[in-house]
Amino acid sequence: MKFKGMSRAHLFLIELIIAVLFFSFVGAVTIQVFAKAFRLADDTVALNGAVLAVQTAAETDKTAQLADILPTIRTTGFTEDWEAVDPSGAMYTVTTEVTFQQRQVGTMVVYNYTAMADEKIIYRLTAKKYYAEQMGIDASSGEVD
Numbered sequence: 704m705k706f707k708g709m710s711r712a713h714l715f716l717i718e719l720i721i722a723v724l725f726f727s728f729v730g731a732v733t734i735q736v737f738a739k740a741f742r743l744a745d746d747t748v749a750l751n752g753a754v755l756a757v758q759t760a761a762e763t764d765k766t767a768q769l770a771d772i773l774p775t776i777r778t779t780g781f782t783e784d785w786e787a788v789d790p791s792g793a794m795y796t797v798t799t800e801v802t803f804q805q806r807q808v809g810t811m812v813v814y815n816y817t818a819m820a821d822e823k824i825i826y827r828l829t830a831k832k833y834y835a836e837q838m839g840i841d842a843s844s845g846e847v848d
Contacts, residue, residue, distance in 0.1 A: 727801040749795070752785040752820035752825050753826035758798050761830045764799070764814050772812055776800045809835040 760779070764772075780793025781785050790796055797818045806813040818826040 749820055749825050752781070753795065756781060756785060756795070757816040757818050757826055757828050759798060760799055760816060761814060761828060764801075764830070765832060767811070769810060772801060774801050774803055795825070806833070809833055823829070 709728075714738050774848075778790045779797045779799075780788045780790035781792050781795040781797065782788050786793065795818065797816060800817075802813045802815075802817040804813060811831055814830045814832075815826060816828045816830070
């Protein structure tokens, strides 16, 4: 007796191949999801460290007296664990640009902070502090008129 079409063994093998292909596809998608989650976790750690480093720098700069502030650009380096190191060998850098804006009765100091990993900007913050001239004292020099 001749069988028309495929035998049961052939159908089982085709079904088995389809199941293997399906699970291979699902496995590949799952691996991609975990890889993306790993990259996002690393980016989140870098962002959190950058926010804390910039926030610390901003709070430190906020306490300075106007006479002690110079219009400069300074760079601080950090390791992978956000420990301060020399900027030349650092994994992360925080650059602070300080500028002055003269106002009618005082000086506005503008701090621009940029946290970077290699050439990629992680976080940016602009902070301003106003120094008013008070009681005949010129805020820019700290001397009595």
